[in-house]
Amino acid sequence: MNTIEFLQISSAVVPDREALVEVGGNNKRITYAEMYPAVVKLANALTALGVERGQKIATMSVNSADYVITYYACAMLGVCFVPLNYRAKDEELSHMLNVSNCQAVLVSDRYIEIVERIRGTLTSTQHFIAYDSKHDNYLDYDRIVAEASDDEPWVEIDDHDPTILIFTSGTTALPKGVQLTYLDMTVYVTNQPPADPEIHDKVLVSAPFFHVAGATAMMLAIWSGRTLVILPAFTPEGWLQAVHEERTTHAFVVPTMLKRIMETPDFEKYDISSMRQITYGAAPMPYEVVRRACDIFPPRGCGLINAYGQTESTATLTFLGPEDHDLSTETAVKESRLRSVGKPMPDVEIGIMDERNRLLPPGEEGEICVRSDRVMKGYYKQEDATSSAIIDGWLHTGDVGKVDEGGYLFITGRKKDLIIRGGENISPGEIENCLEAHPAIEEAAVIGVPDQDWGEVVKAVVVLKPGQSITPGEITEYCKSRLSSFKAPQYVAVVNELPRNPMGKVLKNDLRKAYGTATNDHV
């Protein structure tokens, strides 16, 4: 199924419903009946530039209504969409545009200067289109759309063609392009019902569309005939204001966003009674944050969902549902399961494997592997990386975890982040959870540092709560009282903040570079 059919169905079933609403910016409001012709006209404008099926088009923009329209215009033509991470370095942007042979790039005002900086390095990009203002050497988006034909194009696609190429952030190498197909997206969205005239949900998206969480939110909203409320730049006040004014029902947030929302001083001033579901994911959720969220949201009728997945699996693999976040019953067992990422989606099979790719029984820790029709087609032009990631039909996520007797998946760390102390594998996750339960510690990350006797030993990097102090010795003793003693950190660095990527994931490589020595540090 071509993803353009998501829009075709919704524009037939709920034509008068608002499809796209921008808040905190241009404040555009576009109904499904208006969106479809806008997509047709942009598709024809791109065709007039010589763009055709199988080619690629990039965007360099914050989230906007035009961004969504651009994706669906590409789908209509069988063109693969390449949403660029606007926080990438110049060298990475050139790499992404060149390796994917992008024919055109559409750019919002904020990123014109960056694109101009790298223009001379681009080998295949022929057309530069400015979304907002007029710029020299750029086609004007509004003008090419206005001049385009209204005739509906029809292009046959193969379900296995890539519809979107999402580059994953490389911490040690250049970004890898993950190819997700029309089939991947179709399997993803059809977990939910299609548009229905009697059900009008409104989803607030603040995750960038270049991230798989944002991209899949865009797919699902259009498939389900929802109103997609677009918040281009997240602030907790902006998010709460959008909920309050637009009466949104669903939202996806990363853990740091949820924490900041709950810490907003005027939180109670906003009416969030319309919210029925908040999904969080894209980075590990600190237990203290989700525990607090359970006291705030479910009692107000807003369910919480933890979605675990990765770009290579078209987002969600497992989910911890609203009933697991409702602590009014079975409190103790549910509190312990808040540390999990729940159970597999219906179309997903999870296997825990050892280092020789053998499936392990429940309770044993190993690499989390997955089989599903939603697994990526592969890394673009990287056959070796693809064959390392997909072995005998199983996608190896690189995450380490275990499944309990109830079928709940617990993630304990990244395979590459495992600490091997005297031959003993230590997952940082368990130690980080322990540290973050300490009353003086705001957040913590654990890395391995070289040691002459043990090969590696555990080092904790912690951020303290305001006004708190603690010695490395106290931290070690605290962990020894709660964990096996060999897991207790031998060294501690106290820092002001942890380095994180835009989605809130701690950048362990940066930590290892800054604090990877067998010393106690205080920054």
Added chain:
Amino acid sequence: MAAQTGKRYTCPKCGSEFIVTKGGDGELMCGDTPLELKK
């Protein structure tokens, strides 16, 4: 049975699922099997 826009139907024989994008009069069939409204 009038088909209303947005209603979903299934074929009890093959399991296929259908969504009506433009409503109209008449009975919906999958081959020679009448479709059933999905509840």
